[in-house]
């Protein structure tokens with residue numbers, strides 16, 4: 001991947017950025033304000049951040065390119081923010097006595113998607129305040145609420161703001177009411193801005209200084225800084241973003257990562273403004289980066305506490321958690337000879353993605369590949385996208401599964417992330433992960449949304465009206481039911497008006513079974529699925545019917561069966577046929593006959609053998625990539 005820092009690789013010390021000169025001293029904490037912008041996807045966070053960069057003079061008009069903070073190509077194309085960035089902004093505020101006080105604002109850009117909740121929570125923990133940004137044409141959405149709750153849990157001061165007031169469809173009065181209803185206060189106090197035209201942005205920055213508390217910490221205590229992001233850069237190694245809580249971090253000292261006790265030489269400490277600028281160090285409340293020369297983000301983990309190796313802190317800041325994959329899926333190269341390429345590509349991606357896990361997997365249907373663990377579906381899609389785009393691989397991924405905990409009658413416990421690892425024998429119980437979902441929808445669609453949630457084994461937790469026309473529904477639902485096409489179904493049932501957010505909420509016991517698909521009595525691993533017993537039959541039916549369409553006739557009859565254990569629950573048959581390639585070849589020309597037979601052999605190379613049955617790889621791909629989701633999902 002490219003470097004997140006536009007100037008990486010060039011000599012940072014000679015940066016022409018005027019901000020560089022300002023970083024030769026520590027900033028007194030009372031002049032610092034650390035804040036982030038929290039918003040639903042597309043409500044305009046990046047555009048507003050761009051405007052702030054421009055208004056504070058950190059980026060001049062010419063250098064400004066849209067969404068300066070979203071630096072990865074995929075982020076740009078998908079218009080979403082995957083990795084946090086932070087930037088230091090100078091902001092002068094005129095005091096009541098007429099004097100001018102220079103402040104330092106640290107804007108921490110948080111990722112906006114549910115898969116990255118942990119990263120969001122660490123970014124929030126680095127701030128004292130949050131700008132709650134709401135699209136004035138759309139109002140509060142599910143992610144606005146989820147992020148707001150996270151901000152309140154972290155005791156942040158929240159500044160509510162309506163964005164996009166330049167839009168003709170904006171309804172600031174209506175949505176200011178909605179916001180005041182949720183967070184309290186007066187609708188008139190909700191600021192109105194436009195990230196596009198810049199209207200109201202100056203007032204917003206003044207409000208950040210006036211309302212968000214300055215950081216507090218012990219300047220003389222042992223150093224403690226929290227890592228809220230770390231990214232791999234090909235020139236500099238890992239760049240770690242930190243917020244100093246106590247003491248100070250200075251260049252050339254040795255630092256220690258408190259979760260692993262590993263120590264590293266500090267090569268550089270600095271701030272981003274918006275290019276990296278080395279400083280004399282970072283003091284209480286300051287936000288910046290450090291570089292140690294480590295080459296893998298796993299050695300510099302989000303949420304960890306950094307301290308000095310000498311005279312270090314004894315207590316970490318807490319809140320650290322190892323990233324835990326929630327969703328697993330197999331990744332296979334379409335061309336088997338690409339397998340080593342896939343391995344190298346995953347090794348490279350891993351340098352920049354502490355949450356990605358993978359191990360080799362082999363499948364009768366798809367050959368050699370990797371079983372990968374992801375934080376969620378978006379993480380899966382992004383990873384696959386990057387492998388295809390940056391490494392030129394053509395890949396097929398198997399249906400995603402969650403992590404099941406299977407307890408046997410002999411009390412042995414298995415953690416199953418792949419249907420093919422489902423244990424044989426007498427099962428006592430199975431637990432699956434569940435999530436708490438928040439869905440916001442116009443009241444017209446309450447019926448269809450409830451119906452959908454119930455068909456996905458959802459249990460309603462509550463319902464609140466945000467206004468007369470919009471409602472918040474809360475459900476507890478198995479994660480496995482969400483990771484297929486839940487979001488698409490929700491959108492189509494609500495004409496795109498509903499929004500969804502979810503957060504993990506432990507596990508529950510469920511009546512789950514493994515459905516195998518057999519070709520001529522041989523199980524085909526790629527099609528096995530773990531589904532609720534009630535949906536086993538419909539999954540079996542749809543999969544056998546689909547395969548009957550996709551697999552060409554053979555020279556003998558081929559039964560396609562779906563089975564739970566040894567019990568067959570569905571069956572289709574492909575009738576026998578003999579394709580006689582010599583049929584049109586009259587006469588005794590042996591060379592011509594041989595040619596035809598050779599050609600037939602060539603064609604067969606692309607076939608996979610399952611037992612005695614030849615299946616073209618395209619059939620597997622078609623069956624997996626279309627709506628092959630398990631559980632009789634009502635479409």
Ligand SMILES: Nc1nc2c(ncn2[C@@H]2O[C@H](COP(=O)(O)OP(=O)(O)OP(=O)(O)O)[C@@H](O)[C@H]2O)c(=O)[nH]1
Nearest residue numbers: 041042043044045046047079080081164194195196
């Ligand atoms: N008219 C108008 N459009 C805006 C304004 N702010 C943002 N937009 C548009 O809204 C869309 C989304 O803006 P972004 O800044 O990418 O939104 P975001 O919240 O950063 O999106 P994510 O990073 O995906 O969460 C873009 O097409 C912007 O051009 C505004 O004030 N007025």
